[in-house]
Amino acid sequence: MxxxxxxxxxxxxxxxxxxxxxxxxxxxxxxxxxxxxxxxxxxxxxxxxxxxxxxxxxxxxxxxxxxxxxxxxxxxxxIGYVFQGIGLFPHMSVAENIAVVPRLLRWPRERIEARIDELLDLVSLPPDQYRSRRPAQLSGGQQQRVGFARALAAGPSVxxxxxxFGALDPITRDGLREEFMQxxxxxxxxxxxxxxxxxxxxxxxxxxxxxxxxxxxxxxxxxxxxxxxADDFVAALMATPKRQADRLEALAAAHANGEPRASATGGQQ
Ligand SMILES: Nc1ncnc2c1ncn2[C@@H]1O[C@H](COP(=O)(O)OP(=O)(O)OP(=O)(O)O)[C@@H](O)[C@H]1O
Ligand SMILES: [Mg+2]
Known part of the structure; x- marks a missing residue:
C-alpha cells in the first residue's frame, strides 16, 4: 500500500x-x-x-x-521506476541497462544473467536477439519494454x-499498455x-x-x-473521450451521407 x-x-x-x-x-x-x-x-x-x-x-x-x-x-x-521519456543509458547494452540495480545490489553474476533473460522473456524481447543491442538500435516501443524490464529487475512490489507510453504511436501504445497491465x-x-x-x-x-x-x-x-x-474541471476532463467519440461518429455519419466535412463538426474546432 x-x-x-x-x-x-x-x-x-x-x-x-x-x-x-x-x-x-x-x-x-x-x-x-x-x-x-x-x-x-x-x-x-x-x-x-x-x-x-x-x-x-x-x-x-x-x-x-x-x-x-x-x-x-x-x-x-x-520500488521500480519507469522514467518519463524512457531514459535508458545510451552507452550501455540492453543487458547492462537491465542489470544496473542488481549490480548495485551485488547479486552474483549468474543470478544477474538469468534475471536478464527472464525479464526479456517477460517483456517479449527474445534474449538472444536483444541482449547486446544498444538503445539506439531499438524502436521506441522496444526501448520502453527494456525500461519496464529494468524497473522490474530487483523484483519490486511497487x-x-x-x-x-507517452513517446509511442497509438497502436504500440495500446498493445504495450495491455501487456503492462497483465x-x-x-x-x-x-x-x-x-x-x-x-x-x-x-x-x-x-x-x-x-x-x-x-x-x-x-x-x-x-x-x-x-x-x-467533484467539479466542472473533472467533469469536462472525463467527458473528453466521449466528446471525441461523438464527433468521430458524426463525421462518419456525414461521410456516409456524402456531406462536406465542415458540417459534421459544425464548422468549429
Ligand atoms: N526541480 C525543480 N525546480 C523548480 N521547479 C520545479 C522543479 N521540478 C518541477 N518544478 C515545477 O513544478 C511544477 C510541476 O512540475 P512537474 O514536473 O511535477 O509537472 P508534470 O505534471 O509532471 O508536467 P508534465 O506533464 O509536463 O510532465 C512545474 O511548474 C515545474 O516547473
Ligand atoms: Mg511530468
Whole structure:
C-alpha cells in the first residue's frame, strides 16, 4: 500500500507550491493513475514517493515504511521506476541497462544473467536477439519494454511509471499498455502511473487521481469520476473521450451521407 498524507512541495522556499496538500491511498496490488495537464505536479508527486524529490511537508508511507525515515537507496530497491521519456543509458547494452540495480545490489553474476533473460522473456524481447543491442538500435516501443524490464529487475512490489507510453504511436501504445497491465496484475504490483491522456487513464486505472495546478481535485474509480465528478474541471476532463467519440461518429455519419466535412463538426474546432 502507498499512502500520501497532506504532501506538499515548494521549490522556492514556500512562495509557490508545485504540489499542495495531496492525500491519497493506493491499495495493495492496485494501479492508481495520476491524471492532469502539463506542469500540474504529476512527476513531482511521483518522485516524492521514492525520495527522488523530498517533500516540503506531509508524510508518505510505502507498505509499512515511513518513506522520510527510510534510506533512499534501501527504499528504491523495493520500488521500480519507469522514467518519463524512457531514459535508458545510451552507452550501455540492453543487458547492462537491465542489470544496473542488481549490480548495485551485488547479486552474483549468474543470478544477474538469468534475471536478464527472464525479464526479456517477460517483456517479449527474445534474449538472444536483444541482449547486446544498444538503445539506439531499438524502436521506441522496444526501448520502453527494456525500461519496464529494468524497473522490474530487483523484483519490486511497487512500480512508479511516469508517462510510460507517452513517446509511442497509438497502436504500440495500446498493445504495450495491455501487456503492462497483465504483468502488473500477475505480479501483484502496487503501481502509480502518470499520464495526461484521459482515455488511457479510464482504460487502465483501478483508481484515478485528478490533479490541477498542484492540487488533487478528486480520487476515485473511473466510473465514480465519470458519474460523480467533484467539479466542472473533472467533469469536462472525463467527458473528453466521449466528446471525441461523438464527433468521430458524426463525421462518419456525414461521410456516409456524402456531406462536406465542415458540417459534421459544425464548422468549429
Ligand atoms: N526541480 C525543480 N525546480 C523548480 N521547479 C520545479 C522543479 N521540478 C518541477 N518544478 C515545477 O513544478 C511544477 C510541476 O512540475 P512537474 O514536473 O511535477 O509537472 P508534470 O505534471 O509532471 O508536467 P508534465 O506533464 O509536463 O510532465 C512545474 O511548474 C515545474 O516547473
Ligand atoms: Mg511530468
Amino acid at each position: 502507498i499512502v500520501l498524507e497532506g504532501v506538499s512541495k515548494s521549490f522556492d522556499g514556500g512562495r509557490r507550491f508545485s504540489v499542495q496538500d495531496v492525500s491519497l491511498r493506493v491499495p495493495e496490488g492496485r494501479l492508481l493513475v495520476l491524471l492532469g495537464g502539463s506542469g500540474c505536479g504529476k512527476t513531482t508527486t511521483l518522485k516524492m514517493i521514492n525520495r527522488l524529490i523530498e517533500p516540503t511537508s506531509g508524510r508518505i508511507r510505502v507498505g509499512d515504511r515511513d518513506v522520510g525515515k527510510t534510506d533512499p537507496v534501501e527504499l528504491r530497491r523495493g 512500480m512508479l511509471l511516469d508517462e510510460p 504483468i502488473q496484475r500477475r505480479l501483484g504490483l502496487t503501481a502509480v502511473m502518470v499520464t495526461h491522456d484521459v482515455t488511457e487513464a479510464l482504460l487502465s486505472a483501478d483508481l484515478i487521481a485528478v490533479m490541477n495546478a498542484g492540487r488533487l481535485l478528486q480520487v476515485g474509480a473511473p466510473h465514480d469520476l465519470m458519474g460523480n465528478p
